[in-house]
Amino acid sequence: MSDLLERLRGRGWRLTSQRRVVAEVLDGEHVHLTADEVHARAVSVLPEISRATVYNTLGEMVSLGEVMEVATDGRAKRYDPNARHAHQHLICSGCGSIRDVHPQGDLIAALPAGERFGFVISGAEVTYRGLCPDCS
Amino acid sequence: MSDLLERLRGRGWRLTSQRRVVAEVLDGEHVHLTADEVHARAVSVLPEISRATVYNTLGEMVSLGEVMEVATDGRAKRYDPNARHAHQHLICSGCGSIRDVHPQGDLIAALPAGERFGFVISGAEVTYRGLCPDCS
DNA sequence: ATCCTAGCTTGGACTTTGTCTAAGTCAACA
DNA sequence: TGTTGACTTAGACAAAGTCCAAGCTAGGAT
Ligand SMILES: [Mn+2]
Ligand SMILES: [Mn+2]
Ligand SMILES: [Zn+2]
Ligand SMILES: [Zn+2]
Numbered sequence: 001m002s003d004l005l006e007r008l009r010g011r012g013w014r015l016t017s018q019r020r021v022v023a024e025v026l027d028g029e030h031v032h033l034t035a036d037e038v039h040a041r042a043v044s045v046l047p048e049i050s051r052a053t054v055y056n057t058l059g060e061m062v063s064l065g066e067v068m069e070v071a072t073d074g075r076a077k078r079y080d081p082n083a084r085h086a087h088q089h090l091i092c093s094g095c096g097s098i099r100d101v102h103p104q105g106d107l108i109a110a111l112p113a114g115e116r117f118g119f120v121i122s123g124a125e126v127t128y129r130g131l132c133p134d135c136s
Numbered sequence: 137m138s139d140l141l142e143r144l145r146g147r148g149w150r151l152t153s154q155r156r157v158v159a160e161v162l163d164g165e166h167v168h169l170t171a172d173e174v175h176a177r178a179v180s181v182l183p184e185i186s187r188a189t190v191y192n193t194l195g196e197m198v199s200l201g202e203v204m205e206v207a208t209d210g211r212a213k214r215y216d217p218n219a220r221h222a223h224q225h226l227i228c229s230g231c232g233s234i235r236d237v238h239p240q241g242d243l244i245a246a247l248p249a250g251e252r253f254g255f256v257i258s259g260a261e262v263t264y265r266g267l268c269p270d271c272s
Numbered sequence: 273a274t275c276c277t278a279g280c281t282t283g284g285a286c287t288t289t290g291t292c293t294a295a296g297t298c299a300a301c302a
Numbered sequence: 303t304g305t306t307g308a309c310t311t312a313g314a315c316a317a318a319g320t321c322c323a324a325g326c327t328a329g330g331a332t
Contacts, residue, residue: 014299014308035290050311055290074207074318076289090247090255099253103246110239111226111264117235118269119226125263128247133254150279150328171318186282191319210289212318274332281326288319297310302303 003027004066004081011064021046022057026067026081032089032098034076070098072127090128094135101128139163140202140217147200157182158193162203162217168225168234170212206234208263226264230271237264 005023009015025033025041033041039054058079061067068083072091078098087100107124141159145151161169161177169177175190194215197203204219208227214234223236243260266272 016299016309018310036288048311052291052312053310056310069210071207071210074205074213077210090251090253090257092255093258099255101247101251103243103251104248105241105246107239107262108264110241111237112240115226115237115239116266117226119228119235119264119266120272121226121264121266122229123265125265126243126260128244128255128257128260130252130255130257130259136256152280152328154281184282188283188320189281192281276331277327277329279326279328282322282324284322286319286321289317291316292314293312295311297308298306299308300306302305 004061007066008061008064013060017046018042018049018053019057021049022054022061026061026079030082030100032070032078032080034078036076038079072098088126088128090130092132092135093129094131097132103128140197143202144197144200149196153182154178154185154189155193157185158190158197162197162215166218166236168206168214168216170214172212174215208234224262224264226266228268228271229265230267233268239264 004027005015005020008019008023013019021042022038024045025038035055035058036051038058039049039051042049042054058067062069062079066081066083068080070078070080070089072078072089082100087102090099090101091097103126107126108121111121111124140163141151141156144155144159149155157178158174160181161174171191171194172187174194175185175187178185178190194203198205198215202217202219204216206214206216206225208214208225218236223238226235226237227233239262243262244257247257247260
């Protein structure tokens with residue numbers, strides 16, 4: 001069983017074939033899939049799985065902190081199983097491919113007190129944009 | 137006439153009442169409105185303006201670099217007339233309010249060569265999250 | 273001043289992405 | 303093996319945005 005499923009079971013989850021398949025789709029490679037892409041891959045293994053269940057399962061994994069939601073454009077959100085290692089994203093403006101990146105320095109510290117407007121800052125996300133080798 | 141309209145006319149735009157109203161909605165205060173919010177304000181001045189025209193006009197302004205699209209969550213994009221001064225955004229996780237912020241340092245330089253995967257980097261956007269004084 | 277026409281606007285159909293619900297199913301525990 | 307509450311399903315619904323054919327008009331030409 002995958003690490004992800006193991007952790008989910010440890011949190012009291014009922015282990016259904018649907019959840020197993022969604023976890024397997026996310027667990028394999030290092031991916032940034034939309035909900036419908038996850039559904040398409042899940043269907044090829046478990047043809048009767050519904051879109052609603054994929055959305056539910058992804059949402060639950062996000063709530064549990066096991067999966068990260070990545071919303072970079074105005075299109076579909078992407079689901080990232082690499083939630084336990086803080087990282088940022090680099091996106092090709094040509095083909096949309098996404099890479100994980102790890103910028104140096106402390107993003108939050110880069111925001112001066114005079115620019116915080118009394119907010120309690122909890123996090124920061126960066127999206128780098130550019131052209132990948134194939135597109136440039 | 138607003139600065140924004142002046143610049144648009146200089147680019148050969150036909151100056152219709154619809155475009156005038158959309159420009160006025162964005163030009164007044166320093167705002168981050170959704171397309172439907174722009175439409176609602178526009179309708180109060182020009183009741184027959186259509187949603188399609190608001191979307192078209194906003195899209196054209198973005199193409200011309202006069203307005204910036206801000207897509208921070210999976211919800212509606214926001215349109216930002218402050219496109220000519222580079223800045224980032226700080227968003228309240230409680231009420232969704234948005235402030236412009238100016239972090240120190242060079243974001244792009246913070247990405248080491250070994251983390252660029254051969255991409256030609258063209259830009260970077262940061263979204264800071266936190267709780268505003270009212271929500272914390 | 274009036275005409276012409278390419279460019280603009282419109283309402284509504286359509287698409288994409290996501291949420292919700294009522295009815296049926298089943299994993300896990302006794 | 304039976305019970306039951308959690309889970310899944312199909313499909314209706316909603317929000318955000320795109321597209322189109324038909325009609326209108328800003329602004330240059332006459
Ligand atoms: Mn990632
Ligand atoms: Mn802004
Ligand atoms: Zn590319
Ligand atoms: Zn707030």
